[in-house]
Amino acid sequence: MGQYDGKIFCIGFYKTGTTSLYDALRILGYSAINGDRPGSYPGADDGVTLLAQMARGEYRLPTFELFDAFTDAPYLWIWREIYRQFPEARYILTVRDEGPWIESCVKFFRGRRIRPMMVWMFGKYADPSHDEASRQAWLEIYRRHNEDILRHFAGREHQFLVLDPTKEPGWQKLCAFLNAPVPQRPWPHSNPTRPSSRLRLLRRRIRRALGLELKLPQE
DSSP states (O other): OOOOOSOEEEOOOTTSSHHHHHHHHHHTTOOEEESOOTTSSTTOOTTHHHHHHHHTTOOOOGGGGTOSEEESTTTTTTHHHHHHHOTTSEEEEEOOOHHHHHHHHHHHHTTSOOOHHHHHHHGGGOOTTSOHHHHHHHHHHHHHHHHHHHHHTTTOTTTEEEEOTTTSOSSHHHHHHHTOOOOSSOOOOOSOOOOOOHHHHHHHHHHHHTTOSOOOTTO
């Protein structure tokens, strides 16, 4: 049997190793997309067009025809709608212990601009570093998200993989799942969490003061 050649959806949350998984899938030869930042594919506009399409109840996204593998938002958030369209695809849930995970989220997103996808997913809690209520909202959503996915895919191990890159680094588990040869290179460690610089924090304050950045709802 050759390497799996169908669709692959990573439905794990931000800061659970999704960018490393994206790079790993590309190393394995898959055409992959990580989120919807401008320039990630022709027509990508920070999620605005995709959000408008999904608001109309249309979940057959144009990226499905362009790529083999998908990580980050909106894919992790609409996994149920994706499963209805691709019931035979492979699904990967990346996870981390929730304590280190939320600390990584708070540190990573502090000082970064609020993107449309974040508001779509979290509403007024789109910035986990904003206050304790936002932090707790992220934790509750993270727990529920993972629990719902684990419940849905129980007994479907042939198409579902749980991967904790912090405890199971390396290629073996992913390659076995995809029936792929193990690359002769290290597992990628991409997009590590670093605190926002003072310059980034200052730039964000200026942009917000000038009305150039999306604000939290009800702020």
